[in-house]
Amino acid sequence: MKKIVFLLIIVVFAACADKKKSDNIAVDSVEPEIIFKYGYKLNDYKVIHDTIKSGENFSEILDRHHIDYPKVLEIVSKIKDTFNVRKIRTGIPYTILAKTDSTEVAQVFIYKHSQVNYTVIDFKDSIIKAYNAKIPVKTVVKTVAGVITSNLSNAMDDQGLSPYLTYKMADDIYAWTIDFSKLQENDKFKLIYEQLYIHDTIPVGIGEVKAAYFEHGGKPFYAFKYVADSIMGIPDYYDDEAANLRRQFLKMPVKFSRISSKYNLRRKIAYYGNKIRAHKGTDYAAPVGTPIMTTANGTVIESQYKGGNGNYVKVRHNSTYSTQYLHMSKRAVKVGNVVKQGDIIGYIGMTGNTAGPHVCYRFWKNGEQVDPLKQKLPVAEPMKETIKPIYFKFIDPLKSKLDSIKYSH
Structure with a gap:
């Protein structure tokens, strides 16, 4: 019995000693996260x-x-x-x-x-x-490929891809090359594009589409984004033979519009007593605020409000062609701005002499106003021969990468 009591006393003394020792140990406090x-x-x-x-x-x-x-x-x-x-x-x-x-x-x-x-x-x-x-944006280059079963939009949706990629292919890259209303089953596509992220994982949109491939009716169509004109500095899409995929001019400056009045040098207007008042433009009717696009690459040479023109913008495309856009509610560019085909330069309005909302589109050739609907519009400026070797070297790894992408069925 005495032996048991002795052992208990030792245990109590040891526990007290451990407690005294632990009392002298500093406990680390948890610092709040600094944000x-x-x-x-x-x-x-x-x-x-x-x-x-x-x-x-x-x-x-x-x-x-x-x-x-x-x-x-x-x-x-x-x-x-x-x-x-x-x-x-x-x-x-x-x-x-x-x-x-x-x-x-x-x-x-x-x-x-x-x-x-x-x-x-x-x-x-x-x-x-x-x-x-x-917020800092991280760019990740991605690839995708697909096979058409009904239309391009559905093929993109099936893979959870951004609608912007559908627009980019149909309305930008291949707008002049492929009729997307007549796609065939088993047409194919491939893309090399940039996905943008913030905080490493949150997607915030699409960057550049660097290269594309579309197989339509068994025929291949390559597209590579490249700046061939270092003076203008505007990128275009070229195929694997350095041909530009774009026409020089869009057919009209407004999407989803109708022609309300054509170019007519002998037009009679009741307001002026049915006297002949030449109409040297083509009117495209659309609701107020509808975006107006420049129909070709160029430089803004006029952007002002003036008399019957109201708010208008004039763009010089080269030494031969200029275009003018009248009656805007608001102008979106200034003199000296470099604009790319399809860029918004203003909005439909009713400024100046006009009876309804529209844009009067005027087309200048060698300093004379002509009917754009009767012009044999040129293709886009071809790539210079001196640039082609540099271009082919640039697209070689992109073409190899496109060719190596496997289709997702």
């Missing part, structure tokens, strides 16, 4: 995420976050060259960085135009500043 985003250490603020409500304006948002009206006016005035607060749109998300004390006064307003682009308005100090920024 940096939009250029700020978020740990230093109360972070509030919200969305622009219907009818809500910038002043109301800041007032709700304890910024008084005179301060709001000062902010709006200081940032007007960077951010127009009247253009905030319903449904757009934003973030407020506020003080962490009991006042929770807003310090920073972040407006998220898209998943990538955002505007920061910082008014926490006496110096108010605003700037536009982007």
